[in-house]
Amino acid sequence: MFLFPASPLLKAQDTLSYNAFIKNIHNHHPLVLRAKNIRLSGDFVYQSAKGGFDPVLSGSYNEKYFDTKNYYSILNASIKQPLYTSQYVVAGYDYAQGAFVDPETQTTRNGMPFLGVEAALLQGLTFDKRRADLLKAKSYKNYYEAEQNVLLNELLYNASLHYFEWIFSIKELNLYDHFTFLAEQRFKAISALSKIGELASVDSVEAAILFHSRSLDMQSVKINNQKTKTNLLTFNWVGTTQPSISSVDLFPADSLEIYYEKSRLLFNSFLNDTASVNPYIRKYQSLQSILDIEKRYRAELIKPKLDVKYNFLANTASGFNSSFNTNNYRMGVTFSLPVFLRTSVNEYKISKLNAQNNQFELNNRTNEIQFKEKVIWQNMAVLNEQLFNSEKNVKYSKLLLQAEQKKFDHGESSLFLLNTRESKLLEAELKLAEYRLKFIKNVLELVYLRGGLNYNL
Numbered sequence: 358m359f360l361f362p363a364s365p366l367l368k369a370q371d372t373l374s375y376n377a378f379i380k381n382i383h384n385h386h387p388l389v390l391r392a393k394n395i396r397l398s399g400d401f402v403y404q405s406a407k408g409g410f411d412p413v414l415s416g417s418y419n420e421k422y423f424d425t426k427n428y429y430s431i432l433n434a435s436i437k438q439p440l441y442t443s444q445y446v447v448a449g450y451d452y453a454q455g456a457f458v459d460p461e462t463q464t465t466r467n468g469m470p471f472l473g474v475e476a477a478l479l480q481g482l483t484f485d486k487r488r489a490d491l492l493k494a495k496s497y498k499n500y501y502e503a504e505q506n507v508l509l510n511e512l513l514y515n516a517s518l519h520y521f522e523w524i525f526s527i528k529e530l531n532l533y534d535h536f537t538f539l540a541e542q543r544f545k546a547i548s549a550l551s552k553i554g555e556l557a558s559v560d561s562v563e564a565a566i567l568f569h570s571r572s573l574d575m576q577s578v579k580i581n582n583q584k585t586k587t588n589l590l591t592f593n594w595v596g597t598t599q600p601s602i603s604s605v606d607l608f609p610a611d612s613l614e615i616y617y618e619k620s621r622l623l624f625n626s627f628l629n630d631t632a633s634v635n636p637y638i639r640k641y642q643s644l645q646s647i648l649d650i651e652k653r654y655r656a657e658l659i660k661p662k663l664d665v666k667y668n669f670l671a672n673t674a675s676g677f678n679s680s681f682n683t684n685n686y687r688m689g690v691t692f693s694l695p696v697f698l699r700t701s702v703n704e705y706k707i708s709k710l711n712a713q714n715n716q717f718e719l720n721n722r723t724n725e726i727q728f729k730e731k732v733i734w735q736n737m738a739v740l741n742e743q744l745f746n747s748e749k750n751v752k753y754s755k756l757l758l759q760a761e762q763k764k765f766d767h768g769e770s771s772l773f774l775l776n777t778r779e780s781k782l783l784e785a786e787l788k789l790a791e792y793r794l795k796f797i798k799n800v801l802e803l804v805y806l807r808g809g810l811n812y813n814l
Contacts, residue, residue, distance in 0.1 A: 374610030385594035399501030406494030409487040429455030443481030473668030480660040489654040500643035506636035537571040619814040635808035641719040648712040655705040661694035754782040
């Protein structure tokens with residue numbers, strides 16, 4: 358590295374930390390961009406529902422001239438402002454003149470302004486479709502936000518598992534590389550000594566067997582390392598059109614041991630943290646709110662319809678400055694009720710079943726997540742004991758290997774015993790690395806179940 362300058366083909370991403378890896382996913386991964394669009398959908402649904410309370414302008418003009426005669430000239434214009442539910446304030450202007458205009462609709466030449474209200478007194482008095490759509494849209498905002506977090510949580514959790522599988526494979530590769538190097542050096546030394554008669558030739562055979570066995574294991578570990586790195590690169594987007602890093606050499610910024618210590622700190626922070634709620638639960642809670650609103654709306658449709666209209670009319674016979682008079686008005690009442698109510702009643706029953714089924718699913722999901730989290734806490738207690746014992750095992754295996762090496766150097770031990778001690782140390786180191794990886798994975802699963810999306814170490 359010091360003798361040769363850096364190749365211009367190497368990129369800055371050759372060293373990849375976990376936090377940088379998660380940042381790349383947040384910034385560039387297409388599923389993250391898709392999740393953001395899902396949340397935007399919730400905002401658009403809400404804004405669309407608010408449009409149901411916008412004022413509505415309407416107008417129409419019809420005229421007929423035939424054979425030099427004005428049959429009719431009819432103008433209707435109004436503005437209608439919705440209120441809380443099925444109530445409206447209406448203001449408008451009517452004009453109807455001509456030889457064949459219906460006397461009922463005919464106005465003076467100045468037209469007839471009007472001001473009034475329209476209201477539903479039974480169905481729609483306290484709740485209607487427009488109000489239901491707005492309330493559901495508010496819940497849909499929460500639903501789509503939860504859906505976004507569900508996708509992000511799944512993506513970041515799976516990506517994190519692949520990252521630490523890669524970290525573990527590098528640890529495994531380094532261990533086998535080190536012990537294979539020791540086996541090779543010992544094989545060369547024993548072969549040289551056996552040629553001059555210092556050691557029996559069978560010792561060189563045994564050393565060769567160990568060296569080649571380690572070399573075979575090393576090749577398997579290299580294949581696994583390439584596989585884990587390939588899986589990692591499928592997540593590490595560096596742009597919206599660049600699926601992964603093209604560099605062949607990729608190294609982690611920190612070791613498995615450092616990430617293990619960081620995960621311990623994160624695990625300790627969970628001891629007093631109970632605020633997070635899994636986005637799956639938030640999703641079902643939002644859907645429950647939507648279904649409850651739908652059920653309430655369907656119950657409203659069972660009521661009969663009784664709608665009233667009342668307009669104050671202005672007398673404009675003497676000009677446009679005339680004011681409204683309570684003696685001049687136009688009113689109407691409409692009433693309707695289906696005889697058997699089969700449609701509205703059964704639609705209400707269906708909406709009630711949908712709400713109940715979602716509540717059952719919500720209870721099941723909540724219990725499932727709580728149970729999984731409880732199992733992890735129980736496993737952590739056992740895993741801590743395993744880590745403690747494994748660390749002791751590595752320490753004692755090193756002491757035994759050092760002692761066996763001294764005995765072998767003084768001719769008081771055999772190559773078989775020395776190789777056995779060394780293999781036991783390799784086995785202990787691998788087992789300790791596996792336990793540390795398992796601890797990190799358990800912490801990541803806690804992050805996943807909590808749903809806080811705090812994937813940072």
